[in-house]
Amino acid sequence: MATEMQALLAGSSLPQLSAGNVALVGAGCGSLGNLTLAAFKLICSAEVVVFDALVDSEILALLPEECERYDMGKRGGDVSASQDAINHKLLSLALRGLKVLRLKGGDPGVFGRGGEEALFLARHGVKTQFVAGVTAALGCAAAAAIPLTHRGVSRSVTLVTGHQATGDTTHHWRSLLDLGSTLVFYMGKDQAQKIAASLLLSGAAADLPMVFISAGCRNEQQLHYATISTMASVAKTITSAGPTLMILGEVVSVGSELQQLLNTIDSEFDNGGVRHAIAG
Template sequence: MKTAEILELTNVLKAEPRQKPAYKLAIVGAGCGDIELLTLKAARLISSAEVIVYDALVSDDILSLAPKTCELYFVGKRCGLPSSTQDYINELLLGCAVRGLNAVRLKGGDPNVFGRGCEEALFLARNGIASEFIPGVTAALGCAASAGIPLTHRGVARSVTLVTGTVFDTSALGWQSLLSAQTSLVFYMGKEQAANIAHGLLDAGANVQLPVAFVSNGARAKQVITYANLGNMAETARKIEVAGPTLIIVGEVVSVGKELSGLMDSISNTRAEAALERLAEVGKPV
């Protein structure tokens, strides 16, 4: 651990319990950015927390729900930047829990979708601390919804596979398994691996024209959607300069979402009035 982490842990562990220790901690999913996508239970726990240990993707709006007296500990992990070690995070959570505080471990998305939530719960349990999981809207669901892309669609995709873009099976068999019939693929944290993803899928027999969508800062005010296909996926990824997390959706569902987006953009009051007239005609007696 770094010196600063050791000092912070020392201060946490030295602090006297504020109440009779409850020895329980909530591992809470903060969703993918939009405060309105929080569950009611997550909002309640955050609003009553005495200490929150939070990740990099938790928005300021969500943190603003915490009481002014709440202790906040940032332990975010970001690609290529100095990050807190998992050992430090585990010990910090343990220290907060044994003080008997209303403690919340706040994670972007869902705690157990590439979130190490169960790793932390296991560590706490092995040290006599109970915990509970509060689900959050994971990025695949939140980004797809805000981009208007269905992850499954009748006649197009009957399943969806979530894949981490940082560590995955790169064998031919691994890529072929991802291309099972009528499956949408969603890659988390995969922008930097776009070239490898495209290469692996093409080698496994995917169509070079298979649609791709990059959703940057999904479900947030600064969301950006960039469309591509497997053939130009790597080049497109290199040109994306948006700061923030980027999710990749691969599959024919992207075309469905793109069509919907175009129709939504063309909707006007005139067309809505025409639809009402049509319904009125249908309702007339013969």
């Protein structure tokens, strides 16, 4: 199937890898289902890949057998590659004249340090190109049936890194809450108590709904619903070792209601696929 897809894309206008250049490619959120055709094409033609810890094994299996592989992911609490080491590895591979693929989970431009790597390489005379991926906010929200915007509920979305979401930010939160913005925190589970305190100080309602999404877009995906007042205690119960995304806002209630309705529809079918009751 992969070979057939490669043949189909061979004459397309999708981006191509060039010798001595680096493609900063988003592998999407979770498993193979969120991989774009552009990313697929580049993965299948890479001579060398530098990948991070969030790239799914199914995606890595698409790489050519002869492709050089460098696992340089960052893993919280474990030994990880430094950003400086990653930058210099990419540079050395490009200077060898190889077709270099820098493969990142999600999107390289959303908390992926793609801009840092591109600037470093450009300052050393190496060209790069960005190939967008499905970032966790979009992938996880879709997998959880949560609309990030919803008429009359939320008209904007703010993506925040949880590592920098605390401190003197109350004025910032107040402005976003007044707009009804959906807040999406990356890497924020361990900071849940501080984030909740900061939001409450800014005037957020204690019963504002939120959800933790662990192992998003994978078979083992887990949803943990809470409110701002309970999110710190709920965070402590999450045992998933994978990344956990946090979505805060009234859209979480919209998604929860939708999920319940979908579950009801599923229950109206028996094992043979026959619906027990037909609505209205």
